[in-house]
Amino acid sequence: MKKKTNYMVYLIVFVLVIIAIAEWIGIQSIPIGPFTIGLLPLVFAVIITMILGFNIFRKGILKKVYSKQNVDFASKYLIFIMLPLMARYGADVAPKLYEIVQVGWVFIIQEIGNLGTVLFGLPIAIMLGLRGEAIGATLGIGREGELAYISEKYTLESKEGRGVLSLYIIGTLFGAIFFSIFAPILLDVGFSVEALAMASGVGSGSMMTAASSTLVARMPEMESTILAYASASQLLTSFIGTFTMVFLAAPLQQFMYKLLTRGDK
């Protein structure tokens, strides 16, 4: 018991140090051609902790920080660490609820945009020569919902299962980083911040956080609208996301799959 508590102390001190470093780096604006990418402290925090977690660095103090207990603790309780953020969203939505309900139908139809995973992803996957994996990897963004659906229908040992698992891993590792870069690019392309905020509710907490926070960093004066739209859309995705997947994405995927693989054999 005593030993376990010690490990926790290493973890907490480490987290404090990383937060301090990430915040000290602050927001870095990086212009790439016509685009400006704003890298937030949260991106530095996730990159630093991932890199220090490489096996080659796990010596001395870092070995104690990245002990099995601590890593298990972080993954088991990550969701609870996130809860205050979800509670914060209530305070963003409440003052804007009237405004949101007025354009409520837009919130609902933009959920259909989540079919973009099939529309964009499947042709690419087929072109690269993937078949079963393509089904698993393009049904959705590969979070818990798709994982459950695919493992129930095909099992996780199947090609489809490998596809969804790979996407799950990639999304877990790089999803937040990806969206914090992609969201501001679309802002520069000319999308309105309201539409992008609404689209940020992709169904993964960390990806939504990354997308919406970069938008906030770019347009601080729109903070309350961005957070309200993003969280309302996220909430909606968690309600109807399963239905969109089962009744729209899966049939569309089957149809497109047959069409695209006609030339096989």
Add this chain to the structure above:
Amino acid sequence: MTDGMNKYVKYGLVLLLSVSLILFTQEIKLLKNPESTPVTGMTILGLGVLWLFSMIGILISELMQRSSLKIVRDFPILGWVSITSLVMCLLSNTFVEAIQAVDFLSITTPILTFAGISVANRLVDLRKTSWKIAIVAVFVFMGTYLGSALIAELGLFLASK
């Protein structure tokens, strides 16, 4: 963690850790930039409120496990917490003011720090995925975001007419 410890006590402590880290982050932000959101009595109250709403959300989620509807049982804790907070914030504006005294970006840094640590042992799994799926992943993420953004843009345009 101690096995015998009541799980709600455990959740309460983890949440306490979470809100303390938010406070720490906000203080660091202030040290770096004195212009950022100040830490006031309202901030502390706000953190307390965030803790409380999270706790209530956890309790509701546990209670809902008894429901006979699968969709209700599967609804994530994250969603219950948002709903709890939304309802409470509609009831009293004090909650809104307190919570908004907590700097938003200060909430996000500790979460992603934990997220980075939590994936540490899964980095090796990357070897199991192929570069092909990595390319597909880029298009999948772009697809969902772009798809929703396009429809939202169109919808908002029509709604404003």
